[in-house]
Amino acid sequence: MVLDPVTEPEADAGLAAIDGARFPAFPSLVKSLHGELLARLRDYIVEGNLAAGARVPERMLCEHFGISRTPLREALKVLASEGLIELLPNRGARVRQLGAEELVDLFDVMGGLEALAGRLACEKITPEAYAEIERLHHEMYSSYMRRDLHGYFACNQAIHDRIVQAADNEPLRTSYANFAGRLRRVRYSANLDENRDRWGEAMREHEEILDALRRRAGSELSDILFRHLRNKRRAAEGRETAPPPDDASAAS
Amino acid sequence: MVLDPVTEPEADAGLAAIDGARFPAFPSLVKSLHGELLARLRDYIVEGNLAAGARVPERMLCEHFGISRTPLREALKVLASEGLIELLPNRGARVRQLGAEELVDLFDVMGGLEALAGRLACEKITPEAYAEIERLHHEMYSSYMRRDLHGYFACNQAIHDRIVQAADNEPLRTSYANFAGRLRRVRYSANLDENRDRWGEAMREHEEILDALRRRAGSELSDILFRHLRNKRRAAEGRETAPPPDDASAAS
DNA sequence: GGGCGGAAAATTGCATTCATTTTTTGAGAG
DNA sequence: CTCTCAAAAAATGAATGCAATTTTCCGCCC
Numbered sequence: 001m002v003l004d005p006v007t008e009p010e011a012d013a014g015l016a017a018i019d020g021a022r023f024p025a026f027p028s029l030v031k032s033l034h035g036e037l038l039a040r041l042r043d044y045i046v047e048g049n050l051a052a053g054a055r056v057p058e059r060m061l062c063e064h065f066g067i068s069r070t071p072l073r074e075a076l077k078v079l080a081s082e083g084l085i086e087l088l089p090n091r092g093a094r095v096r097q098l099g100a101e102e103l104v105d106l107f108d109v110m111g112g113l114e115a116l117a118g119r120l121a122c123e124k125i126t127p128e129a130y131a132e133i134e135r136l137h138h139e140m141y142s143s144y145m146r147r148d149l150h151g152y153f154a155c156n157q158a159i160h161d162r163i164v165q166a167a168d169n170e171p172l173r174t175s176y177a178n179f180a181g182r183l184r185r186v187r188y189s190a191n192l193d194e195n196r197d198r199w200g201e202a203m204r205e206h207e208e209i210l211d212a213l214r215r216r217a218g219s220e221l222s223d224i225l226f227r228h229l230r231n232k233r234r235a236a237e238g239r240e241t242a243p244p245p246d247d248a249s250a251a252s
Numbered sequence: 253m254v255l256d257p258v259t260e261p262e263a264d265a266g267l268a269a270i271d272g273a274r275f276p277a278f279p280s281l282v283k284s285l286h287g288e289l290l291a292r293l294r295d296y297i298v299e300g301n302l303a304a305g306a307r308v309p310e311r312m313l314c315e316h317f318g319i320s321r322t323p324l325r326e327a328l329k330v331l332a333s334e335g336l337i338e339l340l341p342n343r344g345a346r347v348r349q350l351g352a353e354e355l356v357d358l359f360d361v362m363g364g365l366e367a368l369a370g371r372l373a374c375e376k377i378t379p380e381a382y383a384e385i386e387r388l389h390h391e392m393y394s395s396y397m398r399r400d401l402h403g404y405f406a407c408n409q410a411i412h413d414r415i416v417q418a419a420d421n422e423p424l425r426t427s428y429a430n431f432a433g434r435l436r437r438v439r440y441s442a443n444l445d446e447n448r449d450r451w452g453e454a455m456r457e458h459e460e461i462l463d464a465l466r467r468r469a470g471s472e473l474s475d476i477l478f479r480h481l482r483n484k485r486r487a488a489e490g491r492e493t494a495p496p497p498d499d500a501s502a503a504s
Numbered sequence: 505g506g507g508c509g510g511a512a513a514a515t516t517g518c519a520t521t522c523a524t525t526t527t528t529t530g531a532g533a534g
Numbered sequence: 535c536t537c538t539c540a541a542a543a544a545a546t547g548a549a550t551g552c553a554a555t556t557t558t559c560c561g562c563c564c
Contacts, residue, residue, distance in 0.1 A: 032341035033547080034329065058515075068549045070322065073517085074329045077286065081330045083423065089284035090516060090555055105421045112368025112424070119478065120360060169357045171335065172364070175427060222478075223471050226371065285517080310545075320519045325547085342525055342546060 037065060038075045045084055045095060046184050056085060056093035082178055098186065104233065106183055111229030113176045114160065115222040118209070120167035122218035129166050130213065133159055137210045144203050152199075159206070163213075163225075198235040205231065289317060290327045297336055297347060298436050308337060308345035334430055350438065356485065358435055363481030365428045366412065367474040370461070372419035374470035381418050382465065385411055389462045396455050404451075411458070415465075415477075450487040457483065 041061070050056060062072055080087045086096050098106070125133075140155030164176050205228045212221035293313070302308060314324055332339045338348050350358070392407030416428050457480045464473035 032339065034339070069516095070548055070550090074326050077326045077330050078333045081333055083426070087284065087286070091557095092516065102422070105423050108372060108421055109368065109423045109427065112364060112371070115368065115474075116361065116364025116478075119364070169360055170354070171357050171361045171431070174335070175361065179423070219471075219475050222367075222474070226368075226474075321546090322518055322520090344526095344546065 034071055034074060037067065037071055038078055040065065041072070041075045042079060042082075042084065042181065045079065046181050048185060050095045052095050052185065053097040054095050056095060058092065083182055096182075098182075103183075103186065106179060107229060107233040110176075110179050110183065111226040111233075113172065113179065114163070114229055115226040117164045117167040117169075117172060117176065118213070118221035118225040119218040120169055120172070121163050122213060122216040122221055124168050125166040125213070125216075129162065133162050133166075133213065134210060136162065137206060140206065141203065144199070156202075156206070159209075195235060198231070201231065202228070202235075286323060286326060289319065289323055290330055292317065293324070293327045294331060294334075294336065294433065297331065298433050300437060302347045304347050304437065305349040306347050308347060310344065335434055348434075350434075355435075355438065358431060359481060359485040362428075362431050362435065363478040363485075365424065365431065366415070366481055367478040369416045369419040369421075369424060369428065370465070370473035370477040371470040372421055372424070373415050374465060374468040374473055376420045377418040377465070377468075381414065385414050385418075385465065386462060388414065389458060392458065393455065396451070408454075408458070411461075447487060450483070453483065454480070454487075 044050070044061075045056075056076065058069055058072060058076075062069055065072070076085065076087070076093050079085050080093065084096060085093045087093050136155050136159050140152055140159065143149075143151035143155060164173060167173075205224065208224045209221065209228065212224055296302070296313075297308075308328065310321055310324060310328075314321055317324070328337065328339070328345050331337050332345065336348060337345045339345050388407050388411050392404055392411065395401075395403035395407060416425060419425075457476065460476045461473065461480065464476055
């Protein structure tokens with residue numbers, strides 16, 4: 001069984017792009033059909049093909065993926081444990097709706113994980129990996145000066161990913177990917193284009209980040225990264241989710 | 253189906269007791285038979301009824317819990333996503349064996365989560381909750397002076413849990429519980445009885461913890477908690493897992 | 505016209521069944 | 535006696551079947 005006779009979940013421009021740093025989730029799960037389906041279903045939901053709060057139609061997904069209900073339901077149970085959907089007894093699964101408070105909580109956890117990643121990265125990063133981050137930082141700065149939002153986002157994303165990678169901690173990577181996935185459904189129109197102040201502030205924070213990392217100042221970097229995420233959230237506050245899975249960039 | 257004909261897995265005093273502030277893991281999962289089975293199976297494994305690295309016998313567990321393979325397999329998939337077991341394609345599930353590096357990584361993540369909890373607690377803790385922690389701290393100190401290891405452990409555990417509760421962040425609680433569960437299989441014979449130095453050091457660290465919390469110094473507390481966990485790990489280093497599910501206390 | 509009640513349809517949860525794959529077993533060769 | 539290899543046995547992964555619950559739909563009453 002190869003999971004083929006399906007119309008490829010169209011609209012996957014969003015994730016595929018950022019996918020450069022695809023995390024393996026759990027090695028044991030990526031292999032073996034079940035893991036394949038799990039990843040596909042996760043993407044399907046994360047990309048917004050299902051409205052927030054909407055019912056998850058087993059039947060429909062079964063034919064969409066060309067499988068029977070058993071593996072699908074197994075995948076749903078896992079996605080529920082990841083917090084992406086919720087299971088109502090006898091009433092099926094629903095796409096988890098994020099309230100404002102939950103959003104804040106999730107951002108804080110992301111901040112905590114990035115803080116941890118930064119601290120660990122200071123201990124473990126190789127000179128090469130640091131050099132690469134430095135390069136990305138300068139490229140980002142250049143994008144910033146050019147007001148190239150897209151380039152800026154890409155570098156920004158890459159830098160944060162590199163820091164997590166540099167932490168060299170598998171459970172951390174997995175958790176990070178999980179929370180990032182949950183937040184990916186959220187669209188912040190905190191378009192930096194409309195928020196020059198925040199953009200400049202974010203850029204300054206990144207200067208601090210690079211500086212702390214250069215000095216391998218773990219505690220400091222940890223602090224800065226947490227605050228950085230806090231500010232990112234504040235800048236994006238009040239914005240809701242958006243069904244169409246078009247643009248996948250997130251403000252920083 | 254009522255999931256009855258089984259000897260109740262006991263010894264979960266840790267999490268269940270603290271329920272004053274609700275530890276629902278995921279609300280959607282605790283209700284509904286599936287969640288019940290999931291919790292039971294998780295406990296069954298965490299408590300060491302299955303040897304580390306051993307095969308997870310579906311057939312046996314089915315009759316043990318009095319259910320068919322379908323719900324059991326769903327639960328196994330979830331436990332795999334939690335990292336408690338691993339799924340080998342066509343070769344079933346195995347209890348995850350923690351190597352030394354993974355253990356270190358897990359401890360670091362726990363440290364990161366506690367650090368985050370401390371930071372958030374400084375922002376959100378109520379005077380009453382703080383007073384309770386202060387009380388526990390003094391009780392712990394008293395146990396320390398009396399060389400009452402059991403009392404010391406209990407207070408220590410309670411303090412860390414209260415800090416997580418005070419952070420008032422559901423996803424954090426869930427993640428924390430998840431990682432704590434993974435580490436529960438590990439028995440550190442870092443018996444403070446045989447390690448007076450570490451005991452005193454831990455006590456001093458707890459003084460710092462309380463002090464930072466009193467001053468609501470989030471960054472500081474964050475730092476201390478991370479270092480505290482690091483030291484805890486170092487003191488416990490080199491110890492392996494233990495099959496018998498007797499005593500459930502973990503060294504600090 | 506706007507609910508109300510109840511039967512039909514759909515959906516869910518779990519058990520059972522079936523096709524593959526892996527593991528075990530045992531006979532025979534070296 | 536040990537190793538090899540094939541057949542039997544067992545286990546896994548997924549599909550299907552079935553009872554129970556929920557949702558939908560439609561005629562009916564107010």
